[in-house]
């Protein structure tokens with residue numbers, strides 16, 4: 452087993468005593484099982500990272516129950532110079548939530564109050580669950596601009612580690628207007644939470660908590676639409692792919708349009724009702740577009756299998772979109788497939804070329820207004836083979852998001868420059884700024 456970085460016992464004991472005194476014994480734990488649970492995230496999607504695990508081990512977990520108590524916990528850890536790894540539901544991909552320097556895992560999932568439902572926004576403590584925010588907004592006749600396919604995750608975790616999801620066809624990624632304000636606490640002595648709006652909030656997004664810990668988040672809402680879960684199937688995946696652009700162009704814009712080969716679709720939960728052996732197109736559509744969507748499916752040689760009404764049906768499609776189909780495929784054949792996010796017109800225009808880059812490659816596709824997004828599953832041979840494919844994909848005009856490293860990959864220089872001010876001792880989620888897996892562990896990738 453790798454030697455894991457850790458903080459000396461005296462400092463840990465002193466921090467435990469302070470946290471218990473400030474927040475109570477029932478929200479502080481050093482129980483081994485709790486520490487192990489808090490030390491892993493969605494890294495299982497990457498066989499490269501899986502081979503490197505464990506990469507870190509929490510020494511304390513604190514679970515504050517309010518935004519104010521999150522700030523108290525951060526203040527105590529900073530005083531004792533103990534690293535802090537913030538955590539929502541721990542589903543973030545690729546090691547971003549692993550406490551690589553040991554220390555404190557700050558589990559925010561119980562600080563989850565909805566604070567305000569405004570005319571065009573909803574504000575909550577950072578541990579509030581995205582699907583709960585969506586339902587709260589729905590009761591006020593509104594809907595979130597977006598939520599991830601991991602709809603059960605926290606708003607703080609989503610805006611700190613995610614990028615988009617259901618709703619992104621119309622509204623883009625989360626830093627493009629969805630997050631309108633955050634309350635953030637810095638890792639400096641006696642820091643008080645600060646309210647950051649608009650552009651000022653952006654450097655705190657998708658930064659894995661390295662630039663500050665979010666205590667509250669305000670996100671944009673829009674008028675609630677009459678959504679339907681639309682399920683269609685086809686003889687071939689090529690027919691599905693041919694509909695990505697026409698579906699993205701439907702007016703009103705769909706909330707989600709996902710497509711899979713029969714091999715991947717066959718691993719999805721059976722209650723989706725995807726006919727065996729058929730390629731699948733699943734969409735969340737405004738009811739006004741159902742007739743036009745049906746016409747498009749028929750014209751492409753497919754058939755509409757079902758149109759379902761109710762949020763329980765649409766969220767099921769969300770929770771089987773983006774990374775989930777590949778995750779289901781991986782579960783059906785443990786250790787066989789890796790997962791790679793890809794972006795580019797070639798996903799539609801040159802599907803065969805894209806899928807020829809890796810052995811047994813299969814694309815899961817998501818419609819976008821601009822370039823389509825996909826998740827490529829392919830047989831895992833070695834880390835080196837995975838990396839070699841990136842150049843071949845680039846030659847096809849396909850952008851990749853390396854899922855086998857844990858460094859902040861969105862404006863990393865900006866994040867590092869801000870963290871130098873907001874976290875001068877490097878206590879916030881150490882190991883995530885500038886450290887690629889190869890540099891961090893010496894592993895050749």
Ligand SMILES: Cc1cc2nc3c(=O)[nH]c(=O)nc-3n(C[C@H](O)[C@H](O)[C@H](O)COP(=O)(O)OP(=O)(O)OC[C@H]3O[C@@H](n4cnc5c(N)ncnc54)[C@H](O)[C@@H]3O)c2cc1C
Pocket residue numbers: 492493496536537538539540541542543544547548559577598599600601604605606607608609610611612613614615616617658659660661663664665666772773774775778880
């Ligand atoms: C199968 C699968 C499907 C996924 N689908 C999507 C998708 O559709 N769209 C998408 O964007 N992502 C997706 N993800 C990634 C991830 O699930 C989401 O981004 C999710 O919303 C993260 O929320 P979480 O509560 O689990 O956060 P965590 O995983 O706990 O945290 C994510 C990151 O944010 C940091 N963090 C957590 N809370 C705070 C805070 N309060 N302040 C500062 N930093 C904090 C953590 O340290 C970590 O670096 C998927 C992951 C998997 C495994």
